[in-house]
Amino acid sequence: MPASTTPTALASTTMTAFSGFRRIASGTRSEVLAQLRQLPDAASVLLFDDSTGAQLDLDLREEAPAEPEATGEAPRTVGRPKLGVVAREVTLLPRHWEWLGRQPGGASVALRRLVDDARRVHADRDTERAAREATYRFMTAIAGDLPGFEEATRALFAGERERFDELVAPWPEDIRAHLQKLSAAGWSAA
Known part of the structure; x- marks a missing residue:
């Protein structure tokens, strides 16, 4: 599991699992775990976080996220x-x-106040950027060797939706569908 992904974060996110270029499971962490446990070759599955596009490592033997052990009183920290x-x-x-x-x-x-103002003013741009980055993470992990990958990446970050769709059209259906799902918020309304 990536260092930035905590068990608690994994519990609330949705995931999609691929075997090669075929989508084999999708849903919450527990739903995907249950689906993958029924597969004989689940060890070769690639698992992705649907909100970030990041590839995840998941132990199929794991039942639930481990709760932090209580070691008495927590140390005081600065802040509230x-x-x-x-x-x-x-x-x-x-x-x-x-x-x-x-x-x-x-x-x-x-x-x-400055952060809240910036978040409000740039919310659309931040949503677009996050969707494009999630799409890129997924593309890089699973489709990096597919024809047109580099051009599709350029089209993605240039905001050229029609060109992107045209370049990924020959790719496997499940990959294409997941790319459309991840990139949906990445295309400006303009």
């Missing part, structure tokens, strides 16, 4: 963990810190 506030380091120039210090509510309030 009960509210989901986590302290992290931010590196800024002195002029940035001075500006933040002059803002109503202080640096933390100003930074949260």
Whole structure:
């Protein structure tokens, strides 16, 4: 399992499994596990996270995500963990810190407001980028040797949907269908 993917995150995401170029399972983690356990050659299956396109490693012997062991009282941390506030380091120039210090509510309030504003203003662009990156991750892992891969990648990141569809048209049906699913939010409305 990739270091950035926690068992809890795996429990809530949907996944798709491929054997070669054929989609053999899709659904929640537990649904896919159940489907894969019934296959004699499940060890050769490629498993992908549907939201990120990332390839996942999954132990078919695993029943459920392991719960962290209770070791007594958790160490105190900076921030307000009960509210989901986590302290992290931010590196800024002195002029940035001075500006933040002059803002109503202080640096933390100003930074949260700036991040929320940027998330709202750039939501469509961020959704497009995330969909294209997920499509690219999946394409690279499973279709990197297929004809037209490099051109399809260029079309994907250039936002050329018709060209992308044309280039992946000769690819196996299940791969093509999954690419369409992953890339759907990656095409601008323009």
